[in-house]
Amino acid sequence: MKTTQAFLLIIVLLFCTISCYRFYTLDVFYFEPETVDEYFQPEDIEDWYHIRWVIPDSLIEPVVLDAKGNKVYGFFVKATDTIINPVTVIFSNGKDKNINRYWGWVELLWECGYNVFNYDYEGYGKSEGSPSDEACYRDKRKAVDYVRARNDVDLSRIVYMGLSMGTYVTVYGAADYVKPALVILESPPASSTALLKDSYLLDLPGSYVVDAADFDSEKRIANIGTPLFLMAGEDDDFVVFERNGEILFAKAKEPKELWLVHGATHTDIKEVVGYDVYRGKISDFVNAYLP
Numbered sequence: 261m262k263t264t265q266a267f268l269l270i271i272v273l274l275f276c277t278i279s280c281y282r283f284y285t286l287d288v289f290y291f292e293p294e295t296v297d298e299y300f301q302p303e304d305i306e307d308w309y310h311i312r313w314v315i316p317d318s319l320i321e322p323v324v325l326d327a328k329g330n331k332v333y334g335f336f337v338k339a340t341d342t343i344i345n346p347v348t349v350i351f352s353n354g355k356d357k358n359i360n361r362y363w364g365w366v367e368l369l370w371e372c373g374y375n376v377f378n379y380d381y382e383g384y385g386k387s388e389g390s391p392s393d394e395a396c397y398r399d400k401r402k403a404v405d406y407v408r409a410r411n412d413v414d415l416s417r418i419v420y421m422g423l424s425m426g427t428y429v430t431v432y433g434a435a436d437y438v439k440p441a442l443v444i445l446e447s448p449p450a451s452s453t454a455l456l457k458d459s460y461l462l463d464l465p466g467s468y469v470v471d472a473a474d475f476d477s478e479k480r481i482a483n484i485g486t487p488l489f490l491m492a493g494e495d496d497d498f499v500v501f502e503r504n505g506e507i508l509f510a511k512a513k514e515p516k517e518l519w520l521v522h523g524a525t526h527t528d529i530k531e532v533v534g535y536d537v538y539r540g541k542i543s544d545f546v547n548a549y550l551p
Contacts (some may be wrong), residue, residue: 290425290475291391292356293384299333299359310364310531314371325402327382330389332399334379335359337370338412347550348375349419350403350433350440352426354527358385365423368535372543375413379403393428393474397436400429404438417441417550424449424499424526431477434484441550444489444542447496447526450504451476481512488516489545493524493532517545 296304305311315337325332339346349369353362358380369376381396382389389395407413420440422430427448434443449455452475481488490512492505499505501520509518519541521529530538 290355291383293381293391294357294361295383296358296360296385299335299385300363304360309361311360312364312367314367319370323377323379323406325379325399325406327389327395327398327402330382330395331387332379332382332389332402333359333386334377334403334406335366336407336410337366337376337378339370339373339375343373345414345417346373346375347417347419347441347546348377348407348413349421349444350400350407351376351378352400352403352420352422352429352433353378353381353384354424354426360385362423364530368530368539369421369542371535372539372546374419374546377403377407396425396429397432397474400433401437404433408438419444419546419550421446423447425475428475428477431480431484434486435480436483439485442487442489442546443484444491444545445505445508446491446529447493447499448477448490448505448508449475449499450478450507454478454503454507455499477508478511481508484512487545487549488512489519489542490516491519491521491529491541493526493529494520494522495524496526498526515549 319338319340321336321338323334323336325334351362351365351369353359359378362378366376366378379399380387381391381399383391383395387399407418408415418440419442420430420433421444422428423446427445430443430445431448434440490505490509492499492501494501509516521533524532
């Protein structure tokens with residue numbers, strides 16, 4: 261009798277633990293926003309953001325979008341006047357901090373000669389609302405609509421690029437909304453299930469462990485319908501390439517290019533290889549299809 265009671269107690273405790281874990285996981289695992297009153301304040305900038313402040317203020321245009329009643333903030337960075345008919349990159353951020361954290365990527369893309377639109381998801385930076393998979397996808401649609409409505413953007417030369425969690429949003433935008441000319445993915449998870457197995461050592465479906473179950477690039481990647489450039493760190497122990505990027509690359513249709521960087525982890529590819537090499541790889545891919 262005591263054995264049966266102990267077994268039932270264990271089952272109840274396990275159920276409660278997993279139920280609590282499910283709600284805990286959504287906020288802490290996938291979304292780690294940091295709010296700000298204003299962007300680019302010195303007290304909010306960390307050295308490891310690797311921002312060099314190379315973009316003239318005159319080329320940085322603040323943008324506010326309306327996403328289901330929530331204000332979503334971003335910046336449209338214009339290429340220099342010497343660039344004729346530039347490519348425009350819509351860059352989708354990772355899961356933590358806000359635009360400040362990702363401005364180093366914006367700078368490198370701008371140095372390639374591109375327009376760049378970077379925005380914060382709902383609940384991040386100055387953006388209103390709360391983050392979720394639905395909100396992130398909604399914000400992506402608003403970003404795409406905004407860029408496509410500008411009269412200084414060539415609709416045939418729009419590129420979607422995402423980092424980490426932002427690759428879910430990028431793949432969604434290409435597969436389910438408006439196809440861009442090209443797609444660039446950096447350190448992409450395959451799905452919630454794949455990522456959680458790596459990070460929490462749980463053999464549970466992502467649809468049970470997190471509410472963000474629609475974060476699933478594996479089911480969408482074959483439908484992006486555009487050339488793909490996928491880059492990943494060989495030593496990434498957060499999003500392990502063999503169980504994430506490798507799966508996505510195998511399921512993506514041609515044309516596609518892979519860059520697996522030895523010695524790089526999750527977000528330091530550009531620092532490991534050097535900025536010139538990083539810019540060169542992206543430029544080579546873009547120029548191959550959008551000369």
